[in-house]
Amino acid sequence: MRNKSLDAVKAIAACLVVCIHVSFPGQVGQLVKVLARCAVPFFFMVSGYFCYYQNCNASKRILSKILHIMKLFAVSVVFYFIWECFMKAWNGERVWTWIKGLVST
Known part of the structure; x- marks a missing residue:
């Protein structure tokens, strides 16, 4: 409960x-x-x-929590990436230059 x-x-x-x-x-x-x-x-x-509910297997519950957190993380990364691209474009900056800077070493 x-x-x-x-x-x-x-x-x-x-x-x-x-x-x-x-x-x-x-x-x-x-x-x-x-x-x-x-x-x-x-x-x-x-x-x-x-x-750690008393009626639930702890390892199953923890795995479920980890998967839930990973889903939230993936959604937030996509959302903030799109948001940042929008903000760069809004401010007149070049989005592709910013993306290339993110992925280059």
């Missing part, structure tokens, strides 16, 4: 992780970053808890 309260806390932790990467001005911004740093280990602990 899924623990809805842990899902809510995980969502809050995910928002705090985003706050780490957003620049807030002044001393308040530094305080937000310091307080949000606890979210990363907590987020991973809660995620690990969801990997």
Whole structure:
């Protein structure tokens, strides 16, 4: 059975992780970053808890999670590649030159 309260806390932790990467001005911004740093280990602990249900085979569950993460990764790489190509074209830069720079050594 899924623990809805842990899902809510995980969502809050995910928002705090985003706050780490957003620049807030002044001393308040530094305080937000310091307080949000606890979210990363907590987020991973809660995620690990969801990997180990009592009624499920752990190795099967972990393989399922890895495949799910790989799918999300592939979709995000394609999305951000298309986004970056669009932004380069929008700014008047040459997209093919940028792509050649990515794949050349």
